[in-house]
Amino acid sequence: MSDLNLAASEQKCLIEAVDVDKSYSTPREVIHVLTQANLKVLSGEVLGIVGASGVGKSTLLHVLGGLDKPMAGSILFQGKDIYKQSNGYLENFRNGHIGFVFQFFNLLPDFTALENAMLPALIRNQDSHLAKERAEYLLCEVGMKDRMHHKPSELSGGESQRVALARGLINQPDLLLADEPTGNLDNHASDQLIELIRKLNQEFDQTFVIVTHSQRVAGQLDRVVELVDGKLSAIRQNLVL
Ligand SMILES: Nc1ncnc2c1ncn2[C@@H]1O[C@H](COP(=O)(O)OP(=O)(O)O)[C@@H](O)[C@H]1O
Ligand SMILES: [Mg+2]
Numbered sequence: 072m073s074d075l076n077l078a079a080s081e082q083k084c085l086i087e088a089v090d091v092d093k094s095y096s097t098p099r100e101v102i103h104v105l106t107q108a109n110l111k112v113l114s115g116e117v118l119g120i121v122g123a124s125g126v127g128k129s130t131l132l133h134v135l136g137g138l139d140k141p142m143a144g145s146i147l148f149q150g151k152d153i154y155k156q157s158n159g160y161l162e163n164f165r166n167g168h169i170g171f172v173f174q175f176f177n178l179l180p181d182f183t184a185l186e187n188a189m190l191p192a193l194i195r196n197q198d199s200h201l202a203k204e205r206a207e208y209l210l211c212e213v214g215m216k217d218r219m220h221h222k223p224s225e226l227s228g229g230e231s232q233r234v235a236l237a238r239g240l241i242n243q244p245d246l247l248l249a250d251e252p253t254g255n256l257d258n259h260a261s262d263q264l265i266e267l268i269r270k271l272n273q274e275f276d277q278t279f280v281i282v283t284h285s286q287r288v289a290g291q292l293d294r295v296v297e298l299v300d301g302k303l304s305a306i307r308q309n310l311v312l
Contacts, residue, residue: 229260
């Protein structure tokens with residue numbers, strides 16, 4: 072991120088978790104995963120979330136992305152609590168404002184890279200020609216120009232994740248949430264993916280939240296917070312809040 076962008080984003084909060092509680096009830100126990108968790112994601116930043124396995128990183132991403140309602144607290148987006156709006160809001164929020172990338176890519180095996188990247192736009196009833204044009208553009212951006220018509224089984228892990236990244240960006244989300252996106256990649260492919268994320272961040276001012284347990288990845292991000300005992304705390308910060 073340039074110094075200029077950095078200055079502009081100083082106070083602009085894109086999405087905020089306020090005093091979020093989330094627990095899971097099993098027949099044997101209640102697991103308190105998030106307890107009064109607070110987090111601000113700034114517009115235009117690449118934020119890393121680290122934490123031990125099972126601490127609740129995926130849960131936090133799901134709560135932030137409108138996939139899982141917390142027991143208490145709020146997720147504020149554009150000044151509104153996303154879980155307290157009228158019917159249809161959440162679906163529109165997820166499809167229109169949020170992109171997701173997962174550890175195991177989750178590409179559909181029978182579809183080409185291009186078709187996979189187009190899919191979220193088609194689900195939103197976007198014009199198929201426009202969806203195709205944008206998917207082609209994004210696949211070029213992520214370095215997959217010569218692999219567009221390949222199926223997932225014909226792609227490496229790093230290539231598959233770059234297709235998943237293009238798919239996550241197809242609907243021009245305000246925020247891209249990535250859950251261990253490099254967890255299935257070797258160091259070289261991991262470095263390439265993070266470099267690509269940083270390029271997309273700079274070119275489009277795209278905001279990213281990246282969950283990772285890798286110190287290597289965390290070291291490549293603007294700001295890193297750690298999830299411990301249900302709460303988030305800053306562990307490294309290149310931004311002035
Ligand atoms: N649907 C669920 N039902 C019961 N427990 C769950 C469920 N999802 C996650 N958990 C538990 O909540 C805790 C946090 O899980 P998760 O968010 O997946 O952690 P992380 O992504 O940091 O590894 C773990 O102890 C996990 O076993
Ligand atoms: Mg997880």
